[in-house]
Amino acid sequence: MSKFGQLIDINIPVLLNFYTEWDDESKRMHPILKDVAAAIGDKAKVIKIDLDKNQDLAEALRIKTIPTHIIYVNGExxxxKSGVLNANDLILHLEQSQ
Incomplete structure (x- = not known):
């Protein structure tokens, strides 16, 4: 969990995408997240977290639906939101979080 704290405790928005390899909606988000990362550049970070490999974190954050997207700023x-989202909505939320 201390590594997680280091990921989110920075002064730019961090978009976390919680996914699994076997979920179709998670797979649909992969190219969308690439587009978001390309559009937002260094103004924010986009990080994908595989729930199957990070079950303790998923439990701590009460992730029940995949994909789930969370934005942190300065550790907060x-x-x-959960579900498939479009790139424009994610970019808008990241920009509003700055």
Whole structure:
């Protein structure tokens, strides 16, 4: 968990995408997240976290639906939503979090 704290405790927005390799909606998000990362550049970070490999973290954050997207700024959760989202919505939320 200390590694997780280092990931989210920075002064730019961090978009975490919680996914699994076997979930179709998670797979649909992969190219969308690439587009978001390319569009947002160094103004934010986009990080994908495989729930099957990080079950303790998923439990601690009460992730029940995949994909789930969470934005942190300075270690604080500022936004959270589950399901397939489009790149424009994610970019908008990241920009509003700056």
């Amino acid at each position: 959760m500022v936004w959270r």
